[in-house]
Amino acid sequence: MEYEYRLVDxxxxxxxxxxxxxxxxxxxxNTELVEGIGLPEVQMICGGKATEGMTVKEVITVHNLKRAMQFMLANLDRPVDLDLVKEYNRIVCESLCDKPGEIRSYPVRITGTDYKPGMPAIGKIEEVLQLAKEIDHPIKQGFYLFGHISRERWFNDGNKWTAQLVANHVFVQNNAAMLAVPVEERENFWHKLVEFYETGQQDDLNDFLYKTSIGIMPGGLTMEKTREIEERNRKWLGLE
Structure with a gap:
């Protein structure tokens, strides 16, 4: 599949x-939480308001992700290197995970699959980050980093969050897109992710993410939805 995007200012x-x-x-x-969080509650927290009915973990999760997104916007000119990736993990896992921002130093298992990631090595991680810089297509570069971080479990926890933030750093840095898996696609996302973990083949996962979860800037809609709106507008304006 061709991953189209439109560069904007x-x-x-x-x-x-x-x-x-x-x-x-x-x-x-919601890509890491089984029970899920409601959008109104997230909007309240992002707006600096208190909310009821949420666990402490859920409130911290939203607050940390908000801070990570703010960090992204303040650091878009920074290259994606090991220090940057570690900082994203540190922010999203603060007060939630064991040793936030530190590379994993013990074996882990992944729920729902027999796949067991090997121990991460700094040299291998830096090689992945260098190879990513050589990919001149921002969508493919973001997917490449997302795949390695999530499948290889570079950190003790929060790897899917970190992988999405790093991919988004690349997408927004290039003024191209934003990755956000729709909540209604969460189970399909997990299924595609497990298939990727077990096979190491990422194409199906990437195609799924591109179709459902890549919002093209500046509107934040998928390319398919963007085209539908443009076609409708052209008809209304009598251009077809």
């Missing part, structure tokens, strides 16, 4: 992220 891309921030935080949060 940096200010337009940043404005789009700011406008979409509560929605993106809500969706990213």
């Amino acid at each position: 940096r200010d337009l891309a940043v404005d789009g992220v700011k406008r979409l921030l509560p929605d993106v935080v809500w969706k990213i949060a």
Whole structure:
């Protein structure tokens, strides 16, 4: 599949992220949480208001993801290197996970699959990050980093959150897109992710994410939805 995107002005891309921030935080949060969090509660927390009916873990999760997104917007000119990736993990896992921001130093298992990731090595991680820089297509580069971080479990916890944030750093840095898995697609996302873990083949996962979860800047809609709206507008304007 060809992964199309449309480059826009940096200010337009940043404005789009700011406008979409509560929605993106809500969706990213729910890719790691089994029970899920409601959008109204996320909007309240992102707006600095207190909310009832949420666990302490859920409130911290939303707050951390909001801070990670703000960190992204303040650091878009930074290259994706090991220090940056570790900082994203540190922010999202603060007060939630064991040793946030530190590379995993013990074996782990992944729920729902027999696949067991090997122990991460700094040299291998830095090689992946260097190879990513050589990919000149921002969508493919983001997917490449997302796949390695999530499948190889570079950190003790929060790897899917970290992988999405790093991919989004690449997407927004290039003024191209935003990754946020719709909550209604969460189970399909988990299924595709497990298949990827077990096979190491990422194409199906990437195609799924592109069709359902990649919002093209500045509107934040999928390419398919963007085209539908453009076609409708052309008909209304009598251009067809």
